[in-house]
Amino acid sequence: MKTFGRWVCASLVLGVLTGTATPPTVAAQNLPLPPLPYAYDALEPYIDEQTMRIHHLKHHQAYTDNLNKALATMRGDPELKHLAKMGIDKLLQHLDEVPPRLRGQVRNHGGGYVNHDQFWRNLSPNGAGEPGQGSALQHAIEKSFGSLDGFKTVFSEACLGVFGSGWCWLCFNTEAQTLSVETTSNQDSPTSAGLEVIIALDVWEHAYYLKHQNRRKDYLEAIFAVLDWQEADARLRKVLHDATKEDL
């Protein structure tokens, strides 16, 4: 006990002297809360400022904090630290490699972390309208859905059909070279199924409760008023560039 006490004191002194009382690597490696690309009130009157603040600073922050805890646990385990190193985007595609005791945390909090980042970035105060004429996205939507209205119909039905908490997505399948509308439960990401995200839409109640309560249809209308088609097009162009040079 005496030896242990002396060891603790020595460690503390050493820690204070070297400024490493808490290991600096832990804090330095924590993922930050991804910033909003615009002010909290920028999406008014469609998405209210209060919702944006709570959604970003409470919900998204909580996913960030809990993901960091899971990553720190993995980093501290010699057999798991390669998982923490691979980056969360890649890790969500390798969930089967995460031990069961941590898999739920990574899936839920890692998914929440990534999904919300994608979501903020596909909204904009300069959104609405439609994909640019002749853009890759416009071309792909016509090919896969017939028309923009065709896409909106399928997307809306899918959103309204999510029971409970989940997300609605426009995804690109690089193998099939097609767009598709997908839905996932909780914080599951379609990237775990090998799909690329073009548009992400949060349909958890917290995303719209303040303004719309249970009227998800009204929320969806508001989303179309702030949807950033340019960002969606940019994501698709990147995926097409990375995957193949062929026309759709």
Next chain:
Amino acid sequence: MLARASAAKTLLARAGTRQMSAASLAGTFKLPDLDYDYGALEPHVSAKIMEVHHTKHHQAYVTNLNATLEKYAEAEEKGDMATMIALQTPLKFNGGGHVNHCLFWDNLAPPSSGGGGEPSGDIGSAIQNKWGGFEDFKKEFAAKAVGVQGSGWCWLAWDPTEKSVRIVTTANQDPCSTTGCKPLLGLDVWEHAYWWDVQNRRPEYIENSWNIYNWSKVEERFKAAK
């Protein structure tokens, strides 16, 4: 309220059998009245939440349950099996939503009318025997309620196979019966049940709810379930 919840469950269980078809059930489900005012559970759950939870969310389950049963009846008449199968999902969701919320309103009460406190009687003894005390029961219940990912429910339930009380959780609007257990007490952990009051701080909502459980109703259910 208890009688209405039971009736709803029985009707749903018999739906699709020759005794009672979807056609005769469609349109029969109604939003039950609460036994207390919307503001009566304050400060533990706000009047704002109670009103929207009851008049919007629960009402939507009732409306959609009736509509689904009507569609089911049409499909049944035509022998359209594909549609009948497809309608199982909204039937489970809306039927479960209706059953669950009937139970929920019934197991809450204002502190001034018996809400809160500690259970006594048979359920009190069962909790004591299973968990060693009310505090340990509360800890496990809270942990499981927090652990529900996304939307769902946490239940104190009677397991007729194990002949024991246990805590189970269900996702979305899956009723407690889907676990093979009978519900004694249910806590709605969908965000709509607490978001206005505590936003994402579900543990606070779980803690506040201990002040409003109607343990005498839980005792009634326990006696009926065993």
